[in-house]
Amino acid sequence: MNRLTSIDRRVIGTTIRKASRGLPQHLLRNVAHRGAFWSLIVARVVYAVNWYNIASIFAPMAIELKTDVSGLGILASSFYFGVVLFQIPGGLLAAKYGPRRTSFAGIFLASVSALFTGFSSGLGEAAALRFIVGLGMALFFSPGVSLIARYYRKGSEGFGIGLYNSAFDLGGALGLFGWALLAEVFGWRQSLFFSGGMGIVTSFLIIVLIPKEDLSGDSPLKLKELSDVLLNRELFILSLNILGQNVGSILVGSFIVYYLETALGVGYELAGSAGALFLLMMLAFSPVSGRIYDRLKDARRLLLVSGLVMSAGVGLAAFGGVYGAFAATIIVGISAGLGFTVGFAAARETNKSQVKYESLAIAWANSISLSAGFWSPVLFSLVVSSSGYPPAWLLGSLLTLAFVLSILALKTKARAESR
Template sequence: MVSSKQRNLILLLLFAGWAIGNFDRYFINYAVLSITEDLQLNPASTGLILSSFFAGYALMQIPGGWLADKFGSRKVLIVSVFMWSVFTALTGAVWSMASMIVVRFLFGIGEGGFQPASSKMISQTFPSEKRAWAMSVMLSSGGIVSLVVPLLSAYMLTTIGWRMSFLILGGIGLSITILYWVFVKLPAHLKEEELKTEMESQKGIFKQILKTPLMLNLFIAYYSIYAINWGLATWLPTYLVNVRGLDLVSLGWAQTIPGLAMLVGIYLAGYIIDRLPLGKEKIVGAISSVAIGVMLYLMFNAPSVTVFIVYQTIVLLFVSFVILLLPAIILKRLPSTVTGTSMGIANTGGQLAGFITPLAIGFIVQAFNGSYNAAFWMLIIFAVICTISLLTLNYRKGQLLQDAA
């Protein structure tokens, strides 16, 4: 097993990489207010831009996971961070809606390999009883980013503008690429050549993964919870400005509280999941999904912005728990030799949701003349679907994969 010092360094770098990737994904939800004005876009076109990243990201999930299992997580991580950094910088150089869509799509392709490769890296370097905690640390960077992005976005957009902001973010990403190249290294017994040989000895395992009821349920659950997460993340800034009447600075301050809730929720989830009795995690996840649906209904019926933010904060607490629970199930229930592929398959559902949901909300809002009520009902339905998927999780075939490994 990897030494404690080395695995903590790897986890710190995974945290940094996930943070800068998430910053870009959250930042564009605020930058799109300026981009829409500069490029003269309607709601449907805005939704297409917000969704284009997720099209590439979803498309790369399974190939990214397979590549991590086949050639090693380190190589995929380095290539992934390099590619997304280049296309983040190029986002600041676009000149039309079409060029923006292409660049964001390629950005998604670049980032697509990071999540399955980082999950595999965690499964290789951390013992089973600490993997949910390690995953919570890495994913908590998204919570920290969601906390600082609203205020930092308002400052960046009103001072240096969205184009220069993306150029700077791309430069930071390239710096992290160099750190990965230098410091993210596995010990001799986990060399990439050995990992390749290990995978070649398990021919047919990919088909077994696809056929497991466990993976089908996780795919649906991933889709549902990320439809809620990215539906809110991509459109709430526009909703709060256009419907609730907030200005950009007020919006930034208002969103710090839900961002803090998401951060706390992720850390708390990591602590709880590692201590739940075997098989009970799906019950707790289903209860969380029910709570999400109830809070979403209360959100769009909230009489004031303050009450709206309170409900949003509670929603994000439960969303963060489910978002961590799903990869933790894979890390704990499936062998590390197929973690990358399994995570890629499941996370494809989440990123397809990230592509479809913002686009769908854009068309819904336009069709209902600016009303978001139907969009909120769509998210509530996804909470119900997530509940059913978790309650019907079948662990038996997951154990067969463990036995096959």
Template sequence: MSRSTPWAMLALLSAGFIALTLNWFDVAAAFPLIGAEFHVGLGSLSFLISLFLVGYGVAHIPGGMLATAIGMKRTLVIGLALQGVAGVASGLSQSYTALAWFRLLSGIGGSIFIAVAFAAVIVWFHDTQVTLALGISGGAAFSAGAAFALYVWIYLQRATSWHTSLLLAGVFELLVAAATLIWFRTPADAPALHGTRFERDALTASVASRDLWIYGIALLGAYGAYFTTSQLFTEYAILERGFDASKGGLLSAMIALAGIPGSIVGGYWADRSRNIRAFVVGSLIACAVLLALIPVVPTGVLWVLGIGIGFFLIFGFAAWSAVPTRVSRIRHEYVGTATGLMLTLAAVGGFFIPIIFGHLVPHTSFNTGWYFLAVISFVFALVGLAGRNPSSASVASAVTTRTEVAA
């Protein structure tokens, strides 16, 4: 195997992450236009975020199990293709109800893809720079797609329409699905990744790992707060702080863009540390503090807070996504299911928190909404203190592997 092969696979998977978040966040950039066309307010618009995350949450574990049964490559292609078709259909929607259903379907496709994509990165990198690789794909590429959707897509909408912009995002993902079908492969020394029969004991052990549950629950609050903030910060900046639409969109995009350096820095240093718990819990508490400051800082400081929230959430997410392999030591053919369990737990917050925020703000104020996000992020972050760190043996193995590769 060429030394460049893992990085080529990482580039292909990263394109999938970009397509995933482009088709996830592009609808948020269109919220003002969707609201005007379908005559709906903030509550209904925030419900579209939650609907995506319903589909995104329920299919993580089935997606991982599907990958075990039919193989990693087929499952990646199915997830990308399903979300791409849903993106095209979202653009063709002529009613709020139709759009809502297609957002749900889009979430299911994204869910199938992402848990298996994390597993694909892990099997190619093993203990060699695995957290950095996860940071590049699930952090930097994820954030790049979101930023592109939240800012660049605004100009595409103005030049065409929100319908066309959603349709084109779906087409892009279908092209990535085709590229994955043609070029993606799994390591030659891991034939089980082409599909294998379930071993009940191994599967049960994978989803019963205490650390998967602890770290999954720890992310629940900040996960929902991050997606709420990144998609509704523009509305706040425009309605409460006097931003114009372009500047408000850029503010939301900066939240996502900040995740690019956050993921790379977090992944690089987490690879060299045994204290994954500190990376995860520390970053979530930092996000909670920044959220609590939103109502009280001068308008110009909102840029700093937004960038900080995006940086710290993804900084910790790189270490968080390595828990199945570095802490729980899950077998490769079950990593997709294990990662799916963690993402499902986090997605509970992704569903309920935007809904609560969307109904809380109209009846109180945006300030109350930000304090709510801060408190719930902090409370769930504390759960992570019960999580374990990688064993000394696993860290020693990673160091040995890096030394061998360098030699």
């Protein structure tokens, strides 16, 4: 068995080296980390495919499962419930058993559940499986951030996290557009078999390519240390800012295409390109944002700028018709790339004295920020129904602004010390 694993490592490692020639190798702590780096990036892409593809294949699903748009809402709510509920358990598992094992367990569980969703015979089964997909993704996210940051040299960790976020945006685009085509050609069930199978493969890449961790010297988890992480004032302020960034990005990402089609009379193809543009802006700007953060190390200023720009971008959708909507898509995409990359890089650094709790800090920030996914779309929809889109976009802008301004409570001195 050990010999087979060694052979697998050499074969996979050769493939990784050929694929990674364009990677800035000098930023990695060790050239040997290339395989680990790429295993996380590939897993993150497939992770995002299984996050987004249900939305793109739901039309044929709804026919077979005998449901309507309310069924999509149930699937989305079940998924987000799993993602948010298990962020903290994921961080605790990473602290106790290491991020390598936790990330493997998460992506494997999410992928198997995504595959089995293709066998669903009713909405209830599909909702239960989507909950487990969300659970697995919660276990993968924060350990993945922690691992990928460790593989980059000191002062370049933000760039690594930016690439990790870009991989999610790439996978999201594939899930939204590629899986709609796969479902049309092969069927929605087969498309889920494919994405779930891809995820299972990436989980084994992680366990083969990521070096084993030495946990023998780690002390047991202590309540005092856990409370120091979860009650950290700096981390809570960062989390509120990221929540505000999530409000703006969720509203634009969820509603801009439908808004262009129904309120502004734009054709499906052109309206759909707005959704792609949003993801492409995030994809392109996340690594750039990481490098900016690595150089400036000023989370307060960068998160304030990204939050203010995002708030203005969301508000712009209320004015200017089609041009205003497309401008809002570009602005919010760029600011989201900056805000999320800087936010999670800074969240990771709030507990530098307790390295094993990095994943927990990131998970706590992510669970707070993802809570926006529960209430902001519902509130936006209610305002649209009662008053129309312009007031709803303006409300979204104000809500974004209210949360991102929390970063003003972050002391500049504290950030400088945590560097």
